[in-house]
Amino acid sequence: MTLLEAKPLAPAQPPSPGRLVDLFEYGLDAPICLTWELTYACNLSCVHCLSSSGRRDPRELSTDECKAVIDELERMQVFYVNIGGGEPTVRPDFWELVDYATAHKVGVKFSTNGIKITPEVARRLAASDYVDVQISLDGATAEVNDHVRGPGSYATAMRAMQNLADAGFTGFKISVVCTRQNIPQLDDFKAIADRLNAQLRLTRLRPSGRGADVWDELHPTAAQQRELYDWLVANGDNVLTGDSFFHLSAYGAALPGLNLCGAGRVVCLIDPIGDVYACPFAIHEEFLAGNVRSEGGFKKVWRDSELFTRLRKPQSGGACSSCPFFSTCKGGCMAAKFFTGLPLDGPDPECVRGFGEELLSQRDAASSIPKPDGDHSHRTERAQRKSTGPIALTLSVRGVERPPVSACAEDPLAGFSPAGPTHGANCSC
């Protein structure tokens, strides 16, 4: 990194060879993890929704506009998109767009709460190589799940997953946002996934969208973060994380994944009205790079926008740069810092060394905390959430096998060989 710091104004021409992650920091010709939220409309009102979804935005991209975006993704050779929302399947043209994308060599993984996954749809999905499905489930029991996702949502998700399993769709994803209530259920989630021949995917709760309102209540405690890290190390490659938890790498060995904040470098979001943000968890004008409806379309925004160019320059680690864990933790998640009102070049609010918590307690009035842009929440409130009462937390320290930390971090083939394959469609971070 000294090389980069010496020449901060060098054009984004990566030195070669180098660690892959260092090369990625310069950005790519096309994103690896492109999330496309097709609609803000949703049948549910999850309390932690990262996009504050509920009502459809009248300015939503039309079917033809969506197809034009897909054409452009094909030209840019974007391998696949992560389609989400809102609930994307409530768009009347949803299946038409999925078919259009796959016919144009753009693979699709879509996230759904399961509402439209009937046995018939499940059979159709099982027949396609180019479509992957991810069902959201935030509790291994109805009690824990519905507390966050709303009444009946557990039953809907379980039904959808059973339909997929019955149709022979193996390896679909069960996507869990880790919260204070469900961390004690990690083994139960794994058991559900194993039973259904599905793959478990754990991601981080971020204070984005409505998540900002419930973050204090739902985000895992420090002890739970440790428990989660140990669990992830013990379960290794069998569990996907979308590279969500690299801030936990400071506990020991780095977790599998790229271990960097990919915002604007390998990650971005196209929202329902065509706005392009640096990351799905950063819906705020600070992180708005442009719109696909503008001249030059998505490609121009991705390659030339002022914001993305800035994000691809070497970033200062600020207070974190002297931390021994900086090379893997990188100061954590930009969105998590932003929406908790912390400086972007300092520690993550969930810094495992406790520096984030310290800073949070020193913040002045809540007025300094930025509010997410664009609230599409349903205007009618969901029925009051009953307090589930104290939920027993298992804080047992389990002895887990950790991979030995290699004395030599450099692979003998570094800078020359192909990196080992990574799960492509697992990235949301």
Next chain:
Amino acid sequence: MDIERAWDVHPQVSLRPEPFGAMLYHFGTRKLSFLKDRTLLSIVETLAVSPSVHAACKTVGVSDEDLPRFTAALEILERSAMLIERAS
């Protein structure tokens, strides 16, 4: 991997050039791989018009001395099904 035989990029694999080399994506396994070396990329791109892996390496100018390193790298790609032996 028998480098005297012909190999191809798997038909379900898409290859995209990038500033650092290239990225490969396998639509069947949904896995990504990266080529961080331009010579390796040239070899992979030359496979389709070569009668063997060895010939492809020669075409792009790999010396005998370097051959084992590149073969090892190609084997990593083979193990993740990015490359497939051409049916004779």
